[in-house]
Amino acid sequence: MIRTAAAVLVAVTALSAVTACSDSSDSTSGTGSDGASGKVSGRVTVFAAASLEESFEALGERFEKRYPGTEVGFSFGGSDSLAASITGGAPADVFASASPKTMKIVTDSGGASGEPVTFVRNRLEIATLPGNPDGIASLDDLAEPGLKVVLCDRSVPCGAAARTALDAGGVRLTPVSYEQDVKSALTKVELKEADAALVYRTDVRAAGDKVEGVEFPESSKAVNDYPIALLKDAPNARAAEAFIDLVRSEEGRQVLTRAGFLAP
Known part of the structure; x- marks a missing residue:
């Protein structure tokens, strides 16, 4: 009887140790x-x-x-x-x-x-100065004489998307600069170095009240x-x-x- 009880105690102790090790492993597994x-x-x-x-x-x-x-x-x-x-x-x-x-x-x-x-x-929006002082309401408006527009370079995705959207709308314009990423293009508007930029709608949203976004239907042709x-x-x-x-x-x-x- 004593030997049997001792054997059971050893077995329970061993099982508890295995369970503790398993719990410790699970707690650090990061699964x-x-x-x-x-x-x-x-x-x-x-x-x-x-x-x-x-x-x-x-x-x-x-x-x-x-x-x-x-x-x-x-x-x-x-x-x-x-x-x-x-x-x-x-x-x-x-x-x-x-x-x-x-x-x-x-x-x-x-x-x-x-x-x-x-x-x-992601899709594009037109970023304008707060209050949209130039009254930009469509992609066509970006081609107005005297309007300073910034695009991303064609080698980067936002620039390729902008070119697709402009082609879809039959809009021809000469930007004042091509930027190497979308944040740089948006910054040009924020600093009032440009009147508008074609950027992602997510970047317009992230900029808060520094810019105003204008949606345009041609953006559906250039979703990335x-x-x-x-x-x-x-x-x-x-x-x-x-x-x-x-x-x-x-x-x-x-x-x-x-x-x-x-x-x-």
Whole structure:
């Protein structure tokens, strides 16, 4: 009887130890709804289109709170420049582009791990000075003599989208400058160096009362898909996967749609 009781006690103790180890492992695994396996820690570096700046910074803060001990670093800019940096060997974990065309630069070079996934879409608006003093009501109005208009360079997604929209409306204009990313184009209006710019509606919204947005029907012809991808040589692939999962989650979608992005 005594030997039997002792054996049972040993078995219970061993089972408790195994359970405790399992609980400890689960508490540090960082799995959860994001689906990333293993502990999520360290720095994750995200290269992202300039138009994603406000939304991704908000998601970065949420990510760091969800996974204590992590840090999200961002590099925002024109998608073509970011793609060139990645193919040139710049260390990064995630690439979020403003168009499939610029993402293809990375995938064609073998720089992506798996297929990129479209997570949001975006469309253009006309950004004007507050109060719209020039009375801009349509895409045609941008061709008015004396009106200073800024476009993104054709090599970047916002510039390619602007050219598509202008062609769809049969509008011909000569901008006062071509900018390398959408934030630079918008800044020209904010600083009153231009009367209007063709930018993404998300950037108009992010600028608040610094500019006023004017919608136009031709923008439906130039909607950009935004793909995101884990990079092949990601220094921190586990954290990168968790960040991508957050971006694509319902929580991430809510942040992005509040910023004006469209569902894919």
